[in-house]
Amino acid sequence: HTDFLAKLRKDPVVNCSIAVCQRIKCDIPFFGIQEEFNATLKGNLSFDWYIKTSHNHLLVVSTAEIMFNNSTFTLLPGQGAFVRAQTETKVELFEVPNPLPLIVGSSLGGLLLLALITAALYKLGFFKRQYKDMMSDG
Known part of the structure; x- marks a missing residue:
């Protein structure tokens, strides 16, 4: 052997x-x-x-x-x-990679990107303009 x-x-x-x-x-x-x-x-x-x-x-x-x-x-x-x-x-030899870190990282990255876009739109006043226009029309 x-x-x-x-x-x-x-x-x-x-x-x-x-x-x-x-x-x-x-x-x-x-x-x-x-x-x-x-x-x-x-x-x-x-x-x-x-x-x-x-x-x-x-x-x-x-x-x-x-x-x-x-x-x-x-x-x-x-x-x-x-x-x-x-x-x-x-x-x-074929090793199957563990997909869990990729899924968790992608989800967290997506949430972080969504938070950054939302913060940028808020800083630019995107959400306030819509509300002010609705108040003046009503």
Whole structure:
């Protein structure tokens, strides 16, 4: 376990050379010519242990390989790229910011701005003019 974390501190890549890998095998008894086949693999990764490392990301390497009966099928020259695929998924730690200080600060700032505008209008006599005009008309 400590060797695993030491390797991750050096290079944040998780592949079968340092992690326990799961091999999934699907037997397809019949497969027609020019027939498409899609396989979807889903899983959950737990990264609680990753907090102990100093990197802010992790690279998870996934590999898929097609194996077939060599006595029944043959692979044409140059077709090797179609039987093996590899993907790298970059996983980053996402921290949800606390919205409470932003909401409280915005509310207080809005109230302060309203008070300043009201004070400025009062100093300019905006509220007194309306009242005096109403009294003289009545």
